[in-house]
Amino acid sequence: MQGLVPAATDGNMATEFHNLQELRHSASLANKVFIQRDYSEGTTCRFQTKFPSELESRIERTLFEDTVKTLNNYYAEAEKIGGQSYLEGCLACATAYLIFLCMETRYEKVLKKIAKYIQEQNEKIYAPRGLLITDPIERGMRVIEISIYEDRGSSGSSSGSSSVSGSTAR
Amino acid sequence: MKNCEYQQIDPRALSVLPSSAQNHTEKKAQRPRRKWEVFPGKNRFFCDGRIILARQNGVLPLTLSLIIVTCGLFFAFDCPFLVKHLTVFIPVIGGVLFVFVVLSLLRTSFTDPGILPRATPDEAADVEKQIDTSGSSTYRPPPRTKEILINQQVVKLKYCFTCKTFRPPRTSHCSLCDNCVERFDHHCPWVGNCVGKRNYRFFYSFIISLSFLTSFIFGCVITHITLRTQAGKTIVQAIQESPARYPFLELVVCFFSIWSILGLSGFHTYLVASNLTTNEDIKGSWSSKRGAEDSGNPYTYNSIITNCCATLCGPMPPSLIDRRGFLPHDEAIPAVSASEIELPPFTAKNDAHMCTPSTKDVLERMVHSLDSQGLCSPGTPKTTPLNGEVSSAAALSRDASSSAGCSQQLDHQAVAAHCPLFSRSSKRDSLHSINPAFRLAAPSPSLSRTTLIQGDAPDTGFIPLP
Numbered sequence: 014m015q016g017l018v019p020a021a022t023d024g025n026m027a028t029e030f031h032n033l034q035e036l037r038h039s040a041s042l043a044n045k046v047f048i049q050r051d052y053s054e055g056t057t058c059r060f061q062t063k064f065p066s067e068l069e070s071r072i073e074r075t076l077f078e079d080t081v082k083t084l085n086n087y088y089a090e091a092e093k094i095g096g097q098s099y100l101e102g103c104l105a106c107a108t109a110y111l112i113f114l115c116m117e118t119r120y121e122k123v124l125k126k127i128a129k130y131i132q133e134q135n136e137k138i139y140a141p142r143g144l145l146i147t148d149p150i151e152r153g154m155r156v157i158e159i160s161i162y163e164d165r166g167s168s169g170s171s172s173g174s175s176s177v178s179g180s181t182a183r
Numbered sequence: 184m185k186n187c188e189y190q191q192i193d194p195r196a197l198s199v200l201p202s203s204a205q206n207h208t209e210k211k212a213q214r215p216r217r218k219w220e221v222f223p224g225k226n227r228f229f230c231d232g233r234i235i236l237a238r239q240n241g242v243l244p245l246t247l248s249l250i251i252v253t254c255g256l257f258f259a260f261d262c263p264f265l266v267k268h269l270t271v272f273i274p275v276i277g278g279v280l281f282v283f284v285v286l287s288l289l290r291t292s293f294t295d296p297g298i299l300p301r302a303t304p305d306e307a308a309d310v311e312k313q314i315d316t317s318g319s320s321t322y323r324p325p326p327r328t329k330e331i332l333i334n335q336q337v338v339k340l341k342y343c344f345t346c347k348t349f350r351p352p353r354t355s356h357c358s359l360c361d362n363c364v365e366r367f368d369h370h371c372p373w374v375g376n377c378v379g380k381r382n383y384r385f386f387y388s389f390i391i392s393l394s395f396l397t398s399f400i401f402g403c404v405i406t407h408i409t410l411r412t413q414a415g416k417t418i419v420q421a422i423q424e425s426p427a428r429y430p431f432l433e434l435v436v437c438f439f440s441i442w443s444i445l446g447l448s449g450f451h452t453y454l455v456a457s458n459l460t461t462n463e464d465i466k467g468s469w470s471s472k473r474g475a476e477d478s479g480n481p482y483t484y485n486s487i488i489t490n491c492c493a494t495l496c497g498p499m500p501p502s503l504i505d506r507r508g509f510l511p512h513d514e515a516i517p518a519v520s521a522s523e524i525e526l527p528p529f530t531a532k533n534d535a536h537m538c539t540p541s542t543k544d545v546l547e548r549m550v551h552s553l554d555s556q557g558l559c560s561p562g563t564p565k566t567t568p569l570n571g572e573v574s575s576a577a578a579l580s581r582d583a584s585s586s587a588g589c590s591q592q593l594d595h596q597a598v599a600a601h602c603p604l605f606s607r608s609s610k611r612d613s614l615h616s617i618n619p620a621f622r623l624a625a626p627s628p629s630l631s632r633t634t635l636i637q638g639d640a641p642d643t644g645f646i647p648l649p
Contacts, residue, residue: 154503
């Protein structure tokens with residue numbers, strides 16, 4: 014499974030991006046896992062950190078939990094109500110909300126950071142394991158979609174059997 | 184393995200796509216389409232997706248014209264008199280208020296209120312699977328609600344049949360707009376849009392500033408008439424005097440709107456201070472009169488100031504529906520050869536490895552997709568041998584997904600003219616297939632559903648509950 018996509022050399026973003034594209038075209042989509050929202054603290058955006066069983070054979074639990082926890086922290090930072098958000102809100106109200114036409118809100122800035130983080134995680138950790146995380150914003154912030162790919166090439170039989178065993182273990 | 188066959192088709196199909204697209208559609212395939220053009224809700228879009236409105240914009244033109252006409256009369260007839268007799272700040276204040284009111288109104292009407300995009304087919308299938316596996320084995324329809332704990336309080340999440348997802352807390356489905364809206368307050372006909380998470384602060388500032396504006400105009404008109412009467416005439420004479428006739432009209436408008444607007448402002452101030460929505464207040468979701476000990480509002484911060492600040496000055500969440508994004512290449516091309524190739528690798532394997540209820544699902548869909556196969560997708564490669572349950576399930580799911588994809592595209596394009604009956608029946612079919620209540624209730628679903636669909640009977644039982 015490690016040989017699915019050649020490990021990218023450090024700092025070579027073009028190669029890493031190319032590897033992700035290759036992953037999409039060369040591997041076949043086996044399954045998708047959806048990490049649902051965690052509403053235990055209200056309507057703020059949090060995702061469950063429960064490790065799905067389908068990923069047991071693909072990735073280490075700690076790596077996965079780290080990713081979800083970091084994402085949760087990013088969203089908490091975006092939705093934090095504090096001094097800066099009050100200032101932004103009052104300024105917006107005072108300018109009859111016209112300021113939103115020229116200024117980017119803090120939430121949007123954090124979303125950009127999240128997109129960059131997910132891209133980086135995909136390249137460094139998930140793509141080498143045949144997985145791909147979809148940014149939750151593309152799914153309406155409902156789920157984190159993790160696509161599980163099978164290698165269509167040489168290690169087809171081994172990864173095929175592992176995905177079968179993973180799914181029957183459900 | 185049959186999977187390898189699908190992958191082998193992929194690159195060739197992708198290279199074949201441009202020519203087949205040109206064969207099957209005229210110009211739409213060349214122009215990249217934006218997501219708002221295929222948006223499933225009942226909304227209207229302007230300025231290439233920048234502006235969103237509900238389909239029935241209610242009385243928004245009336246609201247706008249009332250405000251503009253009343254203010255116009257005020258500036259034309261009252262201001263000259265009052266500037267002469269009182270102060271020049273009167274039209275200034277009036278002008279500022281007027282601009283604020285109109286901007287807030289337009290912002291409320293044209294902003295996405297917090298629409299939740301509908302679930303992708305994969306997500307819907309995943310949710311279905313979870314409902315099935317967690318349901319009991321006894322013969323009763325599985326619950327379409329999920330209970331969760333929010334701040335140590337039990338809250339029920341309902342399943343939305345239209346959007347095919349469990350609604351987040353405080354989200355409600357608006358039947359007028361046919362969308363799930365986050366933190367749904369109400370659908371305001373005056374504003375012509377739903378009021379939800381993203382535009383509640385605009386709505387609130389609109390009604391507050393409108394209260395100030397109507398009170399201000401009312402006060403100015405009263406002052407105007409009073410000043411005229413003080414100049415020696417009676418009230419009747421003052422009103423009959425030519426420029427002062429119009430203020431009477433303003434007086435009437437303002438008098439009636441003040442009561443309603445001030446009342447509404449007061450009500451919404453109460454809602455903001457207790458972090459409630461109109462929807463929750465009307466339904467009495469968190470009312471302590473219900474008898475339960477701890478049924479307080481789990482979302483409140485227990486402080487009026489924090490509640491106000493959180494609701495009105497909180498961070499502005501982004502729009503989730505991405506109106507101006509471009510559709511991915513495979514979705515933009517109508518279903519004929521593209522989506523049926525793109526969708527099946529996932530659905531095939533998913534169904535092949537899934538447990539029995541969804542295989543039954545696939546078999547149900549088989550009946551309809553085989554009927555419709557000839558109608559809608561002439562380019563379907565039927566090379567997969569139909570031997571063995573797994574391969575047949577996979578092939579059938581491919582057909583089913585092609586039919587689902589076909590109907591999805593057909594709904595939104597002129598190609599719908601080609602097979603309207605098919606698109607209707609397969610849409611109903613997709614509603615059926617994801618309704619476990621129906622599936623468990625019918626022992627022989629394939630037969631009953633076949634007769635139902637082919638007989639084109641009205642599906643009163645499957646109207647999605649909002």
